[in-house]
Amino acid sequence: MSRAIVHMDLDTFFVSCVRLENPQLNGIPLIVGGGERGVVASCSYEARYFGVRSAMPIRMAMQLCPQAKVVKGDMEFFSKKSNEVTQIVEENSPLVEKASIDEFYLDITGMDKFYGCYKWTNELSHTITKETGLPISFALSVNKTVSKIATGEGKPNGNLQIVENNVKHFLNPLSIRKIPMIGEVTFNLLSRIGIRNIEKLAETPAEVLQSMIGKNGVELWKKANGIDNTPVMPYKDRKSLSTEHTYLQDTIAVKEIATMILTMVEKLAFQARSEQWLVSTVAIKIRYSNFDTENTQRKTAYTSCDHVLGKLALELFNKLYTRRMRIRLIGVSFTGLVRGTYQMNMFEDTEEMMALYQAMDSIKNRYGFEAVTRGGNCFKSKVEEQLRVRNSQ
Structure with missing residues (x-):
């Protein structure tokens, strides 16, 4: 089936x-x-x-x-409206994957036995628009790849159905840009050898594609041929992202503590961007040498930028660290998470900053987190200076 x-x-x-x-x-x-x-x-x-x-x-x-x-x-507000849609979809669908703040995958296999799949999906889309006021497009097909491509082709307010026998007919004339995993670099590489539409890509031997673009070559060939066995993964909200560091020897070295906080923030923010989360609350935890533990937190505008989150984390540490006592453990956590990508959060930052994050994340994804990290920051120096002045009093 x-x-x-x-x-x-x-x-x-x-x-x-x-x-x-x-x-x-x-x-x-x-x-x-x-x-x-x-x-x-x-x-x-x-x-x-x-x-x-x-x-x-x-x-x-x-x-x-x-x-x-x-x-x-x-x-x-965007998060609130997204959650409204999510609730409607989850209440009506047997299996749901929330792919981002504004898109969903549903597995309704077998529903034709009781109710037409297309008719059911069409009614669900009307319910979403009626109850939330938001327009929505959908496509129904045999797998994630074909459905996602078809949704893009049907926008706005599209409602396409691509049955199994028509998958190749639908995909063949489309540009290879329509395949979700093809970025600018891959498109330019394939274009230079005359592969510009999906039909040509599907006819290219998988071994050739693998030799050109690596392990993703075979996966790309499968998608071009309408093959995608990726399951719909049940949607679960992550409540927080957190990390802690326990010192081998209790310390009062403010500069080293501040550096550790920034390193932890950078790792968590990279994880947030990789998993497409935006953060609204930052928390700092301190455990002293006598095992007393203190916490503080503060809300911020939704972001996944470590230069914003790092500054806030150091300010919280400055506020929390009031004892002249050695520290045993330091912790950082992000809560109040919503789905979204860094590009969605560029309401304050410049295009140069966005390009910097994209470049750094690309290097980290390819060579590992340690391949590139941030250097000294002016806000770090400012907070450290505040701490030094206070501790000398």
Whole structure:
């Protein structure tokens, strides 16, 4: 029996949320982002008509579409609306995977015995829009890859069904860019040898692709041929990200403690970005040599940027460390997590900062976390100086 896999994607999710709060923004070119040197987190179809795209520098977007209105994003509201949709989907679906803040996979295999899969999915999408006010597209097919590609082809407000016998017919004429795992580098590499559509990619021997792009070559060939056995993984929210360090010898060396805090924050923030989490609360824990333990925490705007989280963590440590006593253990934790990528959080940061994070994460993913780390930071020096002054008093 063929699987029945649904991919559901909220159309221009950030834009739709902003318009819910302010209906006067309906029908006009709209950009969700922030600052002249920031980047586009999302944009309306009216803005896309002029060539505006997500992750594009705001200044470039405004050159393409000067009449566009730029609105700062509210991640807390976005998270609230995402949770509303999640609740509806989970209450009605047998097996759900929440892939990001605005997209879901559903496995409804076998439902045709009782109720048409397409009819059921169509009714669910109408329920979501009616109860949340958010437009949503979906596609139903035999696996995740085909369903996701079909959702993109059907937007906005699309509702496609690609049956098993039509998978190759549907995929063949499409650009290889439509395959989720193909980035700019892989696309350029394949284009140079004449592989630009999925049909050509599917006809290329898997061994050739493997020799060109490594272990992902075989997986790419499978996707081009409509083969994807990846299961729908049940959605579970992670409550926190945390780490601790216990010193072999109790210490009062403030500079070394501050460096350790920044290292832990950098690792946790990299994990958050890798798993597509945004953080709203940072907590610091101190355990003294007499085993007394103290904690403090503070909320922040949703982010996964270690330069923001590190500064806050050191400020919390400065506030918490009031005893002139040696420290046995230091801990850092992130809570209040919501699904989202770093690009979604670029409402304050510049395009240069985004490029830096992308480059560092790419190196870490390829060569390991220790391959590249941050150097000294001005906020670190400032906090250390505050600690030194206080401890000398």
